[in-house]
Amino acid sequence: MEEIKIIQEPLRPTSLSAEECRRLAELLFPQITKRPEDYEALYPERDLPAGALVTRLGPSPTGFIHLGNLYGAFADERLAHQSQGVFILRIEDTDQKREVEGAVETLITSLNYFGLHFDEGATVAGEKGAYGPYRQRQRAALYQCFAKLLIQQGRAYPCFCTEAELEGIRSAQAEAKVNPGYYGKWAKHRDLSLAQVKERLEKKEAFVVRLRSLGDPERYFSIEDGIRGTLSMPENNQDFVLLKADGIPTYHFAHVIDDHFMRITHILRGEEWLSTLPYHIELFNTLGWQPPVFCHTTVLMKMEGETKRKLSKRKDPELGLDYYRSLGYHPAAVREYLLTVLNSNYEEWRLANPGLPMEEFAFTTAKMGSSGALFDLNKLSDVSKEVLAGLSAQAVAEFLLDWARTYEKKAYAVMAKDPGYLKAILNIGRGGENPRKDLIFGKQIHEFIRFFFDEEFIYEDAFPENIDKETALRLLEDYLAGYSFDDDNQAWFEKVRQLAAAHGFAAKPKDYKKNPEQYKGHVGDVSSLLRVALSGRRNSPDLWEIQQIMGTERSAARIRQAMEKLRGA
RNA sequence: GGCCCGGUGGUCAAGAGGUUAAGACACGGCCCUUUCAAGGCUGUAACACGGGUUCGAUUCCCGUCCGGGUCACCA
Numbered sequence: 001m002e003e004i005k006i007i008q009e010p011l012r013p014t015s016l017s018a019e020e021c022r023r024l025a026e027l028l029f030p031q032i033t034k035r036p037e038d039y040e041a042l043y044p045e046r047d048l049p050a051g052a053l054v055t056r057l058g059p060s061p062t063g064f065i066h067l068g069n070l071y072g073a074f075a076d077e078r079l080a081h082q083s084q085g086v087f088i089l090r091i092e093d094t095d096q097k098r099e100v101e102g103a104v105e106t107l108i109t110s111l112n113y114f115g116l117h118f119d120e121g122a123t124v125a126g127e128k129g130a131y132g133p134y135r136q137r138q139r140a141a142l143y144q145c146f147a148k149l150l151i152q153q154g155r156a157y158p159c160f161c162t163e164a165e166l167e168g169i170r171s172a173q174a175e176a177k178v179n180p181g182y183y184g185k186w187a188k189h190r191d192l193s194l195a196q197v198k199e200r201l202e203k204k205e206a207f208v209v210r211l212r213s214l215g216d217p218e219r220y221f222s223i224e225d226g227i228r229g230t231l232s233m234p235e236n237n238q239d240f241v242l243l244k245a246d247g248i249p250t251y252h253f254a255h256v257i258d259d260h261f262m263r264i265t266h267i268l269r270g271e272e273w274l275s276t277l278p279y280h281i282e283l284f285n286t287l288g289w290q291p292p293v294f295c296h297t298t299v300l301m302k303m304e305g306e307t308k309r310k311l312s313k314r315k316d317p318e319l320g321l322d323y324y325r326s327l328g329y330h331p332a333a334v335r336e337y338l339l340t341v342l343n344s345n346y347e348e349w350r351l352a353n354p355g356l357p358m359e360e361f362a363f364t365t366a367k368m369g370s371s372g373a374l375f376d377l378n379k380l381s382d383v384s385k386e387v388l389a390g391l392s393a394q395a396v397a398e399f400l401l402d403w404a405r406t407y408e409k410k411a412y413a414v415m416a417k418d419p420g421y422l423k424a425i426l427n428i429g430r431g432g433e434n435p436r437k438d439l440i441f442g443k444q445i446h447e448f449i450r451f452f453f454d455e456e457f458i459y460e461d462a463f464p465e466n467i468d469k470e471t472a473l474r475l476l477e478d479y480l481a482g483y484s485f486d487d488d489n490q491a492w493f494e495k496v497r498q499l500a501a502a503h504g505f506a507a508k509p510k511d512y513k514k515n516p517e518q519y520k521g522h523v524g525d526v527s528s529l530l531r532v533a534l535s536g537r538r539n540s541p542d543l544w545e546i547q548q549i550m551g552t553e554r555s556a557a558r559i560r561q562a563m564e565k566l567r568g569a
Numbered sequence: 570g571g572c573c574c575g576g577u578g579g580u581c582a583a584g585a586g587g588u589u590a591a592g593a594c595a596c597g598g599c600c601c602u603u604u605c606a607a608g609g610c611u612g613u614a615a616c617a618c619g620g621g622u623u624c625g626a627u628u629c630c631c632g633u634c635c636g637g638g639u640c641a642c643c644a
Contacts, residue, residue, distance in 0.1 A: 060644050095643050163642090179571060180640065208642050217572085233573070244642040251644050275573055275639040296574085299638080340593085344582055347593055369582080371575050371637090379581065379594050389607090429606070436606045493603075500603095509603075527603035539605040 014154035014212060020194045025151040027198065028158055028209075032141065032148050039142060043131050043261040052085035054265045056121070057111075058092045058255075061103035066320050067338075067375060068270075068300040070114060074338050075297065076268050077116050078363040088262060089121030091135040094248050110321045114331045131262045136254050143249040146257055146287065147209045147242055155214075155286055156242055158207040159189040160200050183213065183237045190239060209243035215282050223281065226266060226295035226365040236278035252276060256283040259292055266365070268295045295365045300341075300375050328403040328442015330391075333384035340383065343367045354390075385437035393427035396439065400426070403442035411446045414453045424549045425449050428541045436541070451535045452550065457558075459565065461538040464528045466521050472529055472566055475503055479530060480559050485552045489544045500526040533562035 016024065046054060055076040059065065080087035089111075091104055105124050120129030127134045150156035161169075165188070173180045190212060192200075200207070215235030222232045242253040249257070259267060274296050284291040324334060339346045339358055349361050388396060397419065404412035415422050426449070429436030439445045450456040463472060482495050497507040500523040506512035512522035531540055534555060540546060547555040 058644085062644085092644065098643065159642095161642095166641090177570085206642090228574075231574085238640095241642050246642085248642090250642070255644095270638090271574065272638055272644090277573090298575085341581070347582085351593085376580055376594070382594055434607050438606050496603075522603080524603040531604060537605090541605070543603080 014157070015191050016154060016194060018154070021152050021154045024158075024194055024197060025148045027194075027201065028151060028207075029144055029148040032144050034141065034145050036145060036149055039145065039261060043263065046086070046263045048086070049084050051083055052265075053079045053083045054086045054088070054263055055080045055268060056088040056090050056259070056262060056264050057116075057118075058090045058258075058269075059107055060092045060095065060098065061107065062098050062100055064100075064103075064320055065107060065110060067324070067334075070111075070116075070321060070334070071300055071338055071342065072268050072270065072297050073111060073116055074114075074335065075295075075342055075363070075365070075368065076266075078339075078342075079266060079268070079365070080119070082359070082363055085265070086119045087117075088129070088131075088264070089118040089123075089134065090258060090262070091122045092251065092254065094136050094244075094251065094254055096137075096246075096248075110325070113325060114321065115335055136258070137248060139254075139258070140247055140249075142261070143243065143253060143257055144247060147249075147253070150211070150242070150286065151209070155212050156209050157190060157192065157212055157239075158197055159187075159210045159239075159241075160192075160205045160207045161189060182210065182239045187239045206245040208241045208245050210239040211242055211279075211283070211286070213237050213239050213282060214286075215278065221278075221281065223277070223294065226268075226293045227368045228296060228370045231274075231277075233278050233281075236282045238279065240279055252279045252283065256280055256287070256289075260284075260287070260289045264292050266293045266295055268297055268365075270299050271296045271370075272299065295368070296370075297368060298370055324441075326407050328400070328407065328445070329380070329384060330387060330399055330441070333380070333387040333441075336387050337380045337383040339363075340379070344369060381440050384440045388439045389430070389435045389437045393423050393430055396426045396445075397423045400442055400445055404446065408443065408446060411450075411456075414450075414455050415446070421452070421549070425452050428545055428549070451537065451540070452546075454554070454557075457536055459532065459536045461532055461536065463532050463562075463566065464521075464525050464538075467525060467529055469566055471503060471520065473563055475499065475526060475529060476533060476559050476563050476566075478502070480556060483547075483552075483555070485547070487544075489542075492544045492547075496526060496530070497523050530559075534558045 014021065046052075048054070057073045057076050059069065077087050079085070089108070093099055104122060108122070108124050111118075120131065121127060121134040133139055147156060151158075159182070161182075166182070169182065169186050169188070170180050173186065187210070190210075213236055215237045217234040217237050219235045220232050221235060222230050225231050240252060241250050243249055255267075258264075277294065277296075281291060336350075336358060339361070340350075343361070343363055344367050346361055350358075353360070391399075400422075401412065401416055404415060426439075426445075438448060451458075451460075467475070478499055479496075482499065484492075487495065501507045503526075504520045505526055506519040506522040509522045509524055512519050527543065528538060531543055532538060534540075534543065534546055534550075550558070
């Protein structure tokens with residue numbers, strides 16, 4: 001990775017003396033007694049094989065994750081695990097207001113469901129790993145230690161501005177047509193004297209800690225992004241907030257400190273962080289730490305009307321992970337889909353290696369796209385069909401039942417009654433060179449196979465219109481008389497041909513096409529009649545096979561039921 | 570609006586200074602076929618625009634346009 005230009009000479013050093021800075025720090029953080037080097041010792045460099053990557057997922061516990069989050073998380077997971085590195089779950093709970101009860105548990109369960117497992121970090125039970133705690137609010141003392149350090153160094157200061165004062169600054173800036181923000185001469189409390197601070201403190205005024213930025217936005221630095229290559233950005237000059245009034249850090253401060261002390265090597269995050277990268281770089285430089293490799297992923301987009309839009313948790317609840325889970329998408333299918341979106345060469349690899357587990361694919365950040373990808377349901381379906389077609393009937397049956405048990409209880413009761421039957425149904429067209437691919441997700445599979453179950457059987461389609469009622473009844477009656485479970489597929493269909501011929505239908509469609517006036521129809525029409533009788537549908541898998549699975553009794557009952565229906569009609 | 574990131578068929582995308590500009594999904598046609606699914610063959614369809622640099626630009630540079638992101642004591 002390329003070296004980052006270090007921001008050097010202070011533009012406007014603090015007006016306080018070194019001694020005053022020390023006293024200020026002590027005044028603000030008397031309770032902080034640990035020193036920076038204590039933390040360096042507490043969280044040592046990791047002893048990992050060469051080339052091992054340490055990545056982290058840092059969700060905020062707002063109780064909702066969508067496909068876009070999974071997308072990034074999956075990249076993190078692959079990078080860590082394929083390099084024998086470490087994959088960490090860190091809960092970024094610095095915003096108490098937005099926290100949702102139980103969100104962490106939901107989050108972990110969901111991620112696990114989709115095959116993401118963490119080596120270190122927060123767990124449902126608590127946490128594991130030597131670099132914890134992994135919930136940021138529990139690391140308050142650590143952040144405060146470094147806030148204190150920066151104040152000692154004259155690189156941070158307390159700011160007592162109220163909401164109204166900040167608003168005043170913003171409107172003045174708007175009027176003057178300059179960039180908004182707390183910086184330079186607009187940073188009112190940047191040069192408060194020690195006495196002034198004391199005075200406000202005595203009045204119990206709340207304060208935040210801000211960085212005393214030394215950057216100059218006229219100057220640019222370049223940085224190598226793991227996904228996007230060389231990036232050119234202006235230096236930061238914002239005195240952004242490090243510690244909020246409650247003593248809890250902002251994302252910016254927590255991110256830099258945690259990623260340093262958890263010894264993270266690669267930071268994957270959404271491109272919405274690109275514009276604050278200069279904040280983070282200034283912080284890393286100020287603290288004298290080597291920044292990890294930044295990898296800014298593209299956000300997953302959604303089509304809204306004519307335009308693309310970033311996935312939003314508020315507007316797109318249907319893109320929430322639980323949505324896919326509740327519809328019964330197989331986790332492997334979702335993973336497979338995500339991988340095709342994540343790495344452009346994955347599909348190619350998959351085509352060449354149909355049988356290999358996806359873990360063997362060499363995932364790289366360089367192959368990740370940097371333009372916004374649209375979530376493509378068609379593609380997900382296709383991938384899903386492919387994945388399900390590759391599983392055994394047993395595996396599909398288990399998956400289907402697991403899904404139905406929680407999301408489709410009635411269906412579960414029906415399907416679970418006879419596991420052998422269910423398995424036989426799901427085995428239709430499975431295996432071999434060109435398996436059927438009509439199963440996509442749980443709910444859809446259930447719809448697809450429900451006609452096999454008497455409890456759920458209904459006539460979804462009408463009987464063929466070109467066969468009159470009398471003929472239809474006679475056909476069904478004769479069919480019933482001639483049917484034998486022991487016939488093989490060919491023998492069975494031969495009988496259907498004969499049956500068709502006996503009732504004035506062409507035994508072969510070609511004959512019918514040649515002389516349509518000589519026939520009532522052709523064998524296909526007769527099949528169609530049988531198909532509706534047996535399955536309630538005009539389209540279904542192979543009829544002979546269906547009857548083999550349903551058995552003589554059930555099949556015969558269906559035929560009789562159809563006759564009843566015809567008579568009644 | 571400032572700043573940042575992007576722009577190759579409908580979608581996802583490969584690609585290199587000279588290619589007939591891959592592939593996948595979707596869509597159309599044909600074949601196979603008792604329906605469906607699968608399979609085989611095949612077709613429609615793309616380098617945002619304008620300037621440069623160059624013998625040659627979709628590829629490099631600049632501008633324009635378009636899309637997205639971000640400008641919080643949210644992450």
